[in-house]
Amino acid sequence: MENRKLIKIATAGSVDDGKSTLIGRLLYDTGSLTTDKLEAIEKTSRQRGFDYLDFSLATDGLVAEREQGITIDVAHIYFNTDKTNFIVADTPGHVEYTRNMVTGASTSQVAIILIDARKGVIEQTYRHFFISNLLRLSHVVVAINKMDLVGYDEDVFLKIKADFDALVEKSNFKTEQITFIPISALKGENIAKKSAEMPWYLGNTLLDHLEVLEPEDLQEQAFARFPVQYVIRPKTDAFHDFRGFSGKLYGSSLQVGDKVTILPSFTESKIKSIQFFDQELDLAVPGASITITLEDEVDISRGDMIVKSSELPSSEKSITATICQVNHKPLRIGDKYTLQHGVNRVLARVESIQSKIQTDFSGEERAEALKLNDIGKVSFKLSKAIHFDPYQVNRSNGSFILIDEGTHDTVSVGFIEARD
Amino acid sequence: MSTIYFNPKESESIHILREVAAQFERPVLLFSGGKDSITLVRLAQKAFYPARIPFPLLHIDTGHNFPETIQFRDELVKELGLELIVRNVQDSIDQGKVREEKGRYASRNTLQTTTLLDAIEEFKFDACIGGARRDEEKARAKERVFSVRDDFGQWDEKNQRPELFDMLNGRIEQGQNVRVFPISNWTELDVWEYIKTENIKIPSIYFAHKREVFFRDGLIWTANEHVYREPHEEVVEKMVRFRTVGDMTCTAAVLSEADTLETVVEEIRQSTLSERGARIDDKRSEAAMEKRKKVGYF
Numbered sequence: 204m205e206n207r208k209l210i211k212i213a214t215a216g217s218v219d220d221g222k223s224t225l226i227g228r229l230l231y232d233t234g235s236l237t238t239d240k241l242e243a244i245e246k247t248s249r250q251r252g253f254d255y256l257d258f259s260l261a262t263d264g265l266v267a268e269r270e271q272g273i274t275i276d277v278a279h280i281y282f283n284t285d286k287t288n289f290i291v292a293d294t295p296g297h298v299e300y301t302r303n304m305v306t307g308a309s310t311s312q313v314a315i316i317l318i319d320a321r322k323g324v325i326e327q328t329y330r331h332f333f334i335s336n337l338l339r340l341s342h343v344v345v346a347i348n349k350m351d352l353v354g355y356d357e358d359v360f361l362k363i364k365a366d367f368d369a370l371v372e373k374s375n376f377k378t379e380q381i382t383f384i385p386i387s388a389l390k391g392e393n394i395a396k397k398s399a400e401m402p403w404y405l406g407n408t409l410l411d412h413l414e415v416l417e418p419e420d421l422q423e424q425a426f427a428r429f430p431v432q433y434v435i436r437p438k439t440d441a442f443h444d445f446r447g448f449s450g451k452l453y454g455s456s457l458q459v460g461d462k463v464t465i466l467p468s469f470t471e472s473k474i475k476s477i478q479f480f481d482q483e484l485d486l487a488v489p490g491a492s493i494t495i496t497l498e499d500e501v502d503i504s505r506g507d508m509i510v511k512s513s514e515l516p517s518s519e520k521s522i523t524a525t526i527c528q529v530n531h532k533p534l535r536i537g538d539k540y541t542l543q544h545g546v547n548r549v550l551a552r553v554e555s556i557q558s559k560i561q562t563d564f565s566g567e568e569r570a571e572a573l574k575l576n577d578i579g580k581v582s583f584k585l586s587k588a589i590h591f592d593p594y595q596v597n598r599s600n601g602s603f604i605l606i607d608e609g610t611h612d613t614v615s616v617g618f619i620e621a622r623d
Numbered sequence: 624m625s626t627i628y629f630n631p632k633e634s635e636s637i638h639i640l641r642e643v644a645a646q647f648e649r650p651v652l653l654f655s656g657g658k659d660s661i662t663l664v665r666l667a668q669k670a671f672y673p674a675r676i677p678f679p680l681l682h683i684d685t686g687h688n689f690p691e692t693i694q695f696r697d698e699l700v701k702e703l704g705l706e707l708i709v710r711n712v713q714d715s716i717d718q719g720k721v722r723e724e725k726g727r728y729a730s731r732n733t734l735q736t737t738t739l740l741d742a743i744e745e746f747k748f749d750a751c752i753g754g755a756r757r758d759e760e761k762a763r764a765k766e767r768v769f770s771v772r773d774d775f776g777q778w779d780e781k782n783q784r785p786e787l788f789d790m791l792n793g794r795i796e797q798g799q800n801v802r803v804f805p806i807s808n809w810t811e812l813d814v815w816e817y818i819k820t821e822n823i824k825i826p827s828i829y830f831a832h833k834r835e836v837f838f839r840d841g842l843i844w845t846a847n848e849h850v851y852r853e854p855h856e857e858v859v860e861k862m863v864r865f866r867t868v869g870d871m872t873c874t875a876a877v878l879s880e881a882d883t884l885e886t887v888v889e890e891i892r893q894s895t896l897s898e899r900g901a902r903i904d905d906k907r908s909e910a911a912m913e914k915r916k917k918v919g920y921f
Contacts, residue, residue, distance in 0.1 A: 280764065442673045491634055
């Protein structure tokens, strides 16, 4: 592959904000819609008697939702420019938006929040921004859409920006992490080409803005964490004594010679080699799937974690986390689950539900249970200690999922709180 | 200090393959001889090096494969010391489990599903690794990386497990199995650029060659005994290549002079016809893929 940078984006907007149209437009303007897909869109638009091409048809996938005219799940869409590969996790804006947007945002660095210029900041906007804040996305683009329907009026744009800025003050976001762009997805204004209708807007087009984002700037700076996924023991003549620990590296780099501690045994050793396929490296960067060998014979199995000895994480058997319920089955006090933290699994019991959190920044309330799409603060007792960082400082080592013991479904996602 | 550029999509795919080896007892890699499954084999080599790939390959042979693909498959398996299992659609037909389609658009493509489900049952495979990508088709855009199938191999798109961060949940009931798609997030261009960068060998039919073909519905069909042809459909010789490699009865060729990896990649980059546009089976209906998936098609 050419060394294009990769930017992952989650999109949020309610049903009528024109989100599918925006994505279809991005695909069209980057030349990512192929002839046959474009033909299908033209044909269907004509059949339905539309005056213009309905780009939303490019993304609305499944038969069921075509019939209902809404998107029902997270869909992944791909496009690229010469310099950048983009992955868009498109999440619907209706009732089940919390689960879907949390899911889409968990694999994204950037959120595009769509606002209908005629409606301005509405309750849905609060919720979409709340989730971007909870998940700690690196950057938010507020795309104020349908500017064509408000006469491309700068005052409308400024009013919405001021309303949104009030929201930003309630969050952990800094103002430089938020960018406002006035657009018309339908007419293609400020998507790929600068709008002649809005000369008062001096910023980048949406696509230009997404292109100048750098993955390194979007990646959080955290301690190196190496969860062991799989132990490689070839047992072949050529590699008789080879014992390699493979996994994906998170947080920051590791180097040959680094003094490391293996958890949960707290054994110490040194990194002897870092390998990627048949290459030996001195250094691996976060995000890399590598294999590590150690100077000493250490008993290590899947689920263990290798960290620098000077940067130990917390090791606890009881934790408190913000939970988002992603399954119809509610979470209640006393429930037992398998907790999967990275690739490590332990048993967990719900000790207490401290509160249910309103997703519009309005505060917390008491709750007996967390139902689908609820977000709340929950305390757990674990069968064994896990080795974590608070989600506030480390996204990958601060999150977990809960698996139902009966159905095996993924029922919750958790963001671990710092110890008081 | 020596380090390399880490391709984020490659790292993600390797992570997924290692999760499969760790979470399942009897995984298998579904191998079609096409470029996507060949890419999977390379990724699996990288994931487990210096150990061998810890699962076998399974090829569901329709009997209508291009001979070049079969030859390529056998050479690859030998070179890498892999275990290959082959199950034949012809056997399912002979056993009366499926009936051969007849007529103008007759294909064994949909019949593969039965042979595949039987093989899963026979070997008790609990995870089947496939090379499907989300960019191929709209119904695939919502497919999970770990996609749980019930006892009948069916996909329930409304009841999928959410996949959060990098965490994959492969827990299943007895009798269920999981379809795994490690290159979900790759595009067709990503695959071709990877094949070029890695200098991976692929079957010769991906490169421009002279072939006896005929034209129907604006598509270029291979002319031979497996493909139904009307008397008035005239056979001509053309320089063509294939963008996907499936059953001869459902894979159309494209006119091309691209005979090296460089020129193929360049052609893909410029191309405005999507890969599945050259799949005859999808042309049947807009919802074709989704319907096939619901009944267990890969």
